[in-house]
Amino acid sequence: QLSRRLATVASYVPDGARLADIGSDHAYLPANLLLNKRISFAIAGEVAQGPLDNVQHEINRHRLGDVLVPRLADGLAAVQPEDLIDTVTIAGMGGRLIAQILTAGHADVQRYQRLILQPNIDIDVVRTWLMDNGYQLTDETVVADDGHFYEILVAVPGHVTYDKQALQFGPYNLVNRPEAWLTKWQREYERIGVIMAKLADANKQDTPAYQEYQAMQRDIAEVLG
Ligand code: SAM
Numbered sequence: 001q002l003s004r005r006l007a008t009v010a011s012y013v014p015d016g017a018r019l020a021d022i023g024s025d026h027a028y029l030p031a032n033l034l035l036n037k038r039i040s041f042a043i044a045g046e047v048a049q050g051p052l053d054n055v056q057h058e059i060n061r062h063r064l065g066d067v068l069v070p071r072l073a074d075g076l077a078a079v080q081p082e083d084l085i086d087t088v089t090i091a092g093m094g095g096r097l098i099a100q101i102l103t104a105g106h107a108d109v110q111r112y113q114r115l116i117l118q119p120n121i122d123i124d125v126v127r128t129w130l131m132d133n134g135y136q137l138t139d140e141t142v143v144a145d146d147g148h149f150y151e152i153l154v155a156v157p158g159h160v161t162y163d164k165q166a167l168q169f170g171p172y173n174l175v176n177r178p179e180a181w182l183t184k185w186q187r188e189y190e191r192i193g194v195i196m197a198k199l200a201d202a203n204k205q206d207t208p209a210y211q212e213y214q215a216m217q218r219d220i221a222e223v224l225g
Helices: 004-011 028-035 049-062 095-104 123-132 164-169 171-176 179-201 208-224
Strands: 018-022 041-046 068-072 087-093 114-119 135-145 148-157
Touching: 004 028, 004 087, 004 114, 004 135, 004 148, 018 028, 028 041, 028 049, 028 068, 028 087, 041 049, 049 068, 087 095, 095 114, 095 123, 114 123, 123 135, 123 148, 123 164, 135 171, 135 179, 148 179, 164 171, 164 208, 179 208
Parallel strands: 018 041, 018 087, 041 068, 087 114
Antiparallel strands: 114 148, 135 148
């Protein structure tokens, strides 16, 4: 049974995909997709030996040795041309690290028909990377899981321009307005409000920091409506 976060990532993997899951740790995501016969082949890439041991454990436990291949490698270096990978998942890392991994693998990355990315933070950094590197979003959502809000982005090759609001809040989220996305930004609005109240108590309304928080609140209020 996958967490709601990983189940949502999995739901965006096309049936029959040849998947590379980068930073796979326990390989729960590819193992689940293989066991459910949603896909027939996956690479589980890991940069560290400890997590790769977890991958191997999962492979042994479910006898997935023929269809789930563990690779010790930095990012997309885990993928070989003969793997014929068409879909890449990168989940559970910071957005900056995801962007770094994509940049390092960028010479090859255009080969991938679909990227499914779940940055824990700095989501805007990932959206900006996609826009700047010939990818366009085709979907995105936010899920609440275990007290956190997780953003999931789905991208395919293509050219598109997103404005600042779309990069921050997500072009599809702005239209679809998923419930967890609304709650995430309501909470953020409140969190900033608490900080502003403290600054106001300390007579610091004229500081650049206060004005920055005020601008952030204005941006959020504009999308929450
Ligand atoms: N993807 C799984 C998930 O979402 O539950 C595991 C996430 S775990 C928090 C992040 C994993 O990414 C760690 O196991 C770490 O070793 C791996 N990782 C970090 N940088 C990496 C890189 N450059 N290449 C491959 N794996 C990396």
